[in-house]
Amino acid sequence: MNKILEVKDLSVSFDTYGAEVKAVRGVSFDLEEKETLAIVGESGSGKSVTAQSIMRLIQMPPGKFVNGSILFNGEDLTEKPEKQMENIRGKEIGMIFQDPMTSLNPTMTIGKQIAEGLIKHRNMSKKEAHLKGIELLKLVGIPTPEVRINQYPHEYSGGMRQRAMIAIALACNPKILIADEPTTALDVTIQAQILDLMRGLQEETGTAIILITHDLGIVANMASRVAVMYGGKIVETGTVDEIFYHPKHPYTWGLLGSMPKLDIEEEELQVIPGSPPDLADPPKGCPFVTRCPYAMSACTKQMPAYTNISDTQKTACWLLDDRAPEVQIPESAIVGGSEINA
Amino acid sequence: MPSTKEKLLEIKDLKKHFKLDRKSILKAVDGISFDIYQGETFGLVGESGCGKSTAGRTIMRMYEATDGKVDFVGRNVHHIQSKREIKEFNKSMQMIFQDPYASLNPRMTVKDIIAEGIDIHGLIKSPKERAERVNELLELVGLNKDHGSRFPHEFSGGQRQRIGIARALAVNPEFIVADEPISALDVSIQAQIVNLLKRLQKDHGLTYLFIAHDLSMVKHISDRVGVMYLGKMVEIAKSNELYHEPLHPYTRALISAIPVPNPQLERTRERIILEGDVPSPVNPPSGCRFRTRCPLAMDVCSRVEPEWQEYKEDRWVACHLYDERYKEGSLA
Incomplete structure (x- = not known):
């Protein structure tokens, strides 16, 4: 197996009023191709901060890297300038969040939000991106994608929004997909649909998944390795x-x-x-x-x-x-x- | 499960509709009937929007019922008129809320929050007695005496939920509606709160209506469980029977959808994955409301609404598969 991501001795802190909160304190792990690594823990254990550090989504300040490195393709992500990170986010590493309502842009159609990445990273024309968007929505199991692609997030149900998020995250065939509590906001029957979808897509595309969750049932269902x-x-x-x-x-x-x-x-x-x-x-x-x-x-x-x-x-x-x-x-x-x- | 089956509550054809505008009505609870026995925990489960919280609130008369009745020890809850009687009734029913952050007044100290009910109902005579009672309640739920003078923001989620429980217990209620009391808490803290609720029930002879979407916790805490779908009750059973032998196709799918914390089991288990989303309760499907997602739907399901029938003792189900008249359909 090939390592595609190596996190070494990572420490992340936040400067808050009066104190430095040491959210992640010396975390090391590898991610191998095509595997699903689950990170489990309670709220405040540092699991989400670890994931957001990989995507460099931590606002700095107040956050800061205190120590350690995140090696992806032999390059340290903690030292990348923001401009270069933009070529990694969405293209090499995709992410889906817990709450699909607040992580989708309410003023843009789903189609535009999928097209964004395709136009930026894969140099597609608007038309190509639109067609690819329909294809992706179909892939994630949204009925009548030709109609749905022109709709806004509020016209989607919770489960469908999460499907749309997955479509956006997978649009550029990322090598790594980070899923931060992807089904916590969903009902169990919808959760089963989304987990099933993620597993199916992983088999098809070979994406490695970092799954962040507090639910050991989901870990048992999805993961190959656990931290x-x-x-x-x-x-x-x-x-x-x-x-x-x-x-x-x-x-x-x-x-x-x-x-x-x-x-x-x-x-x-x-x-x-x-x-x-x-x-x-x-x-x-x-x-x-x-x-x-x-x-x-x-x-x-x-x-x-x-x-x-x-x-x-x-x-x-x-x-x-x-x-x-x-x-x-x-x-x-x-x-x-x-x-x-x- | 308590040995005597004395009814504490009898809910008959209870309905709660909300008017959205001139044309549309949201039928959040649309005719549910069940009993809650003295000293038991009745679990109410279902997905978001199925009406379980509305049902809990209508039973407590936080909402006025649109139709039907709730008998509490033989008295129709929605017919109580005089202020004095309403106050008396409020004392016997209390509620524990889902969000321990939103349900405690941030500007009140913990002891004032807990004693609010005691004050309103005039249950104590002197300030000294009040302080003693508050301390007793704090200890009962596993907090310290000196926590009383602090404010809610100084507590963690689990501790806040304990404060909410102490507040509910302050007026010595008989019946407590717990609306998703553990959903906002971490796994290890959930277990603490569930154990606390169980212990309090044993010591004080409480009756619970436990509303939740987490079926594994509901199974653990409940004696009997009712499953709701789109404003209707689809099945009621003793919690063991429900898990080992679910009758209604929706219950089967719901149970099969819970991921089990056991990797080998997960790898081999056949899962029923329902298609699509829950339809809107403003415009529910004709006949059986579950038929649009039901893998076993028959012709009759779209035409006739299934009857709520006692399948066997303590086992209720609303599904044509268990109706003699339509039984020819597959019972796999």
């Missing part, structure tokens, strides 16, 4: 099977445990007590220390290094240190039957 973020850091990463069936980090256990299970009866849901850390003043050691049932004194002092669990799985937790006591994964975090875990 779990907490407090601005990736605490665990691995293939989707490793994360669901052999998780090693207590936060991953907590996340898996707090999901209600459809197939079995539970009296009480497993809870992660407390609330996430304040990133204006993050804990010195592991960010999860205040909520972790297994916290030790080492955890408060220093951030644990990554332990390689396998070629693909890495976990940052002091429990994996040789000196730490042996801890068993709690029952609530065990997913599926024993045949899967074996």
